[in-house]
Amino acid sequence: MKKGVMRPGHVQLRVLDMAKALEHYVELLGLIEVDRDEQGRVYLKAWTETDKFSVVLREADEPGMDFMAFKVIDDACLSRLAGELQEFGCQVEELPAGELKDCGRRVQFTSPSGHRFELFAQKQVTGKWGLEEVNPEAWPRGLKGMRAVRFDHCLLYGDELDETLRLFTEVLGFTLAEQVLDGGTRIAQFLSLCMKAHDVAFILHPEKGRFHHASFFLETWEDVLRAADLISMTDTSIDIGPTRHGLTHGKTIYFFDPSGNRNEVFCGGDYHYPDHPVVTWTADQLGKAIFYHDRVLNERFLTVLT
Amino acid sequence: MKKGVMRPGHVQLRVLDMAKALEHYVELLGLIEVDRDEQGRVYLKAWTETDKFSVVLREADEPGMDFMAFKVIDDACLSRLAGELQEFGCQVEELPAGELKDCGRRVQFTSPSGHRFELFAQKQVTGKWGLEEVNPEAWPRGLKGMRAVRFDHCLLYGDELDETLRLFTEVLGFTLAEQVLDGGTRIAQFLSLCMKAHDVAFILHPEKGRFHHASFFLETWEDVLRAADLISMTDTSIDIGPTRHGLTHGKTIYFFDPSGNRNEVFCGGDYHYPDHPVVTWTADQLGKAIFYHDRVLNERFLTVLT
């Protein structure tokens, strides 16, 4: 949060069939539908989020991620960062308030890795779903499926990791929490705004702009098991898990939405402060870095992207 | 317990190198070494067991299981069952008290599936490890590794499942808790003495007398995760997990001892009473029956036996 960027704010995903997508994200993941817009986009949130939405689904012919957004601390910060992004060499585009419903103006840019990001400072505050602001209960009754706690981060595949790192640390105030190095080459980098092991992560890939997964936080390892059970009960396509990562040590499971976009739900994992030494994994231990228990990579995890 | 057979009492396993085996069973699994005998066999127990030992390791050129034992309620029951086993057509051999240290006389027989079993009525009662009998604490301090709670069951591969089922239910008083059927063919059968989903289980295999795994109980899904972490930290060969079974719904992880014998640690799972309807899985759902989350079989799980 050194530069005023607070946290991931939302992600817009492309889905092939909206009805099936909602069955997945609402009934299985447990997100809550909060609105729709004239373009047909559907807005969802996880129950602990105080802003109106964190996931936007758009029907399209190809799956993947349109953009990922970070919320900044105020509008002055947004303007300042827009300038700094241009100085860094990013092409910056401003979208007006209301282009996403109840969201303020957004500053979009493309990272050297080829991904579309955006910053915003304002979004309607609707409070945690199902709880009072005064004397709130511990959790709301009526949550569905995996009861996802929050949209947590995205993992993205692309090239130019060095320049991407420089952009996120120097301009946006992220710190490098963890990395995988193959000698002098960065294979993976996990970037944090504060306390979380990653708010966004990149893995080296020859193609720019590919989407690996959107990740949602769960509260406990019991919840990861419940998620796994629900994946099986609903005949949802699983990737891998329940397991633990070496990187961040999060406890996790991966699966696919009906359009082929990968999702993660996870819990735990290390916390990170800006003064923490960077955690490095070496490329020869990549299997263990990714899947701590199996210690071998699942080919699908590396190659199935949207 | 309809015929006086109470529970699995011990299993004797062959290991290629005793020092490495003890590193595995004591430091990793968390069993406690309680004695050795003149043959060089080492006796181990899990901490909640009140009898002196439940695992016997014997150094040999080939891994595998020598025999699995069940404890019966008293000596009269042992004599009666010896007779009934002979009537069933088993060749019965009696081993004298003391052949296993501090264990009473044992009645050995071979099941139609080709496995060596034995019954006994007496073993030295040493109480739970590390706890007082009066005003006992919740658990002992000083447990190692996975802190295995008890030796729970064995899964065995062999043929003649129908006759084996008849032996275990009619003579020994087990009930059939779960089964996998391929039309009229029994693929798997899980047999219970009382409340546990299985005290012994068999899977159809063309070769007689093969050993799939010895299983140890853990208390929680958190403990299964800890076990998985320890498997990784100690560079132990993993088979699969953490995951859940469809059969019994236990939460589980599989790995190998240094000799190649498979171990399971698991928690939870359904309970079974003698009047419960048999749970049937169909062969077309065998993947989900074995690995509830992945819903596909891991070839290794079906073919690596000792």
Next chain:
Amino acid sequence: MKKGVMRPGHVQLRVLDMAKALEHYVELLGLIEVDRDEQGRVYLKAWTETDKFSVVLREADEPGMDFMAFKVIDDACLSRLAGELQEFGCQVEELPAGELKDCGRRVQFTSPSGHRFELFAQKQVTGKWGLEEVNPEAWPRGLKGMRAVRFDHCLLYGDELDETLRLFTEVLGFTLAEQVLDGGTRIAQFLSLCMKAHDVAFILHPEKGRFHHASFFLETWEDVLRAADLISMTDTSIDIGPTRHGLTHGKTIYFFDPSGNRNEVFCGGDYHYPDHPVVTWTADQLGKAIFYHDRVLNERFLTVLT
């Protein structure tokens, strides 16, 4: 199970207001209403139970327990035990099949402690709630509230514990798993049929026939927390917990139904086999025996009875 008695089969409780009681037992505890009879009694079950019902609620002017039942292995066993109960000196009454809906004939008797018990051999088998018998999922969707797993045991207050112990062990085949002794006086006794730390328990009290609580099993310590949260959210009267017992080491929480009957939900706890040494707690450690963490008694726990 030495004498053919398998497990607790049901308990009939008196409630002051049926609608409020159902709100409690169905919406909060998560039992499932399965039937009603002409007397206005309501029949409930927990989801893992294969028999039709395990809790019967009867509207009355005073709360408390009418009777607790155990299921025996078959009708011949029921007849034999009826005879043995008479020989022991119990006055035995037979209730015809159908007096409780879809339940076979029942043999009622009063224990020396002043409690009404009954035995039965037949009840309609309806299978686990919400699951198929073939290829069953791990758990059913749609469970409510605490999602109680099964009716587990009752704890009863009364006198003549020695004679009650003799009845349950010699006639009914229970074993004494745990006890609290004050010198030569039995203060508490926990009796097991097989593997469970208690299927019924008694605490010494000058008045005969008092009811302390009916207990329901949960799967995990996370579920005990969820139960505690739900107790708070529904403004249900709590007694104590979440905590652990010294006796049995179960993890537990106590609360009251709207009529003042105490309920427990718990998980874990030691397992017991008939050959296990009796676990003894001494009266000077009664606080720790009952509430392992606080190590002092809560007056309410000892004196509020129905």
Next chain:
Amino acid sequence: MKKGVMRPGHVQLRVLDMAKALEHYVELLGLIEVDRDEQGRVYLKAWTETDKFSVVLREADEPGMDFMAFKVIDDACLSRLAGELQEFGCQVEELPAGELKDCGRRVQFTSPSGHRFELFAQKQVTGKWGLEEVNPEAWPRGLKGMRAVRFDHCLLYGDELDETLRLFTEVLGFTLAEQVLDGGTRIAQFLSLCMKAHDVAFILHPEKGRFHHASFFLETWEDVLRAADLISMTDTSIDIGPTRHGLTHGKTIYFFDPSGNRNEVFCGGDYHYPDHPVVTWTADQLGKAIFYHDRVLNERFLTVLT
């Protein structure tokens, strides 16, 4: 982190007997002793902390807290905040580097509530205890007792909560995460630097400068149970728990060190970002705010202070 203050850095506690205190903080809490100084102070850390120490114990005639420290992002920030503290009206004292071993210069001040705080920018970085920086395992083997994860926060009793709030938010960049209000009077305030529900908290009390507890983070609710068990096994004085708070919804247990200083270990709880609406509890719900399950206050919790 709006003003460069990152997190709680350490707390110095007074203990009556150092040997007994170390038995408590090392063997029971699981902190690691890392150094001692010429004054006889003992330096401890929790295993996930990358800086050298987080708890300093000083032998004295009275228990209590000498001071609590926050780490700031760099030395320039430290100087800037020293100036702003003086402008706010705090008397500021600078302690030289090395006064606490391997810690840089510290800026001390007293809050309106009467508590001594300090800021520092530098401390020797020793890395997580027992783990490599390259390819680190999930957790170190050899942790003791409760295996405390980190020193998390302090709760302090004193007056002038309004001015204290103004100091912490305006000068130090905390945000108000939660509060208890009695009409217009602040009863309690929980202040966060980022993501945590509280980095420091204050409760209204007529006397200035009193210490309620130092709190340490655990990973799971299972760990809270383990902590409770260990409290009982070591005959440590318990205050209350395991339970959940209404405020922050953390899962918790309280107990006392041998000098009478209260400790908390807890897990979970809500996360907080600077733009989150303040969560308010009303004074009429104070019981539920403090102890979510019991919904009544334990007098000891409010009045036993050091």
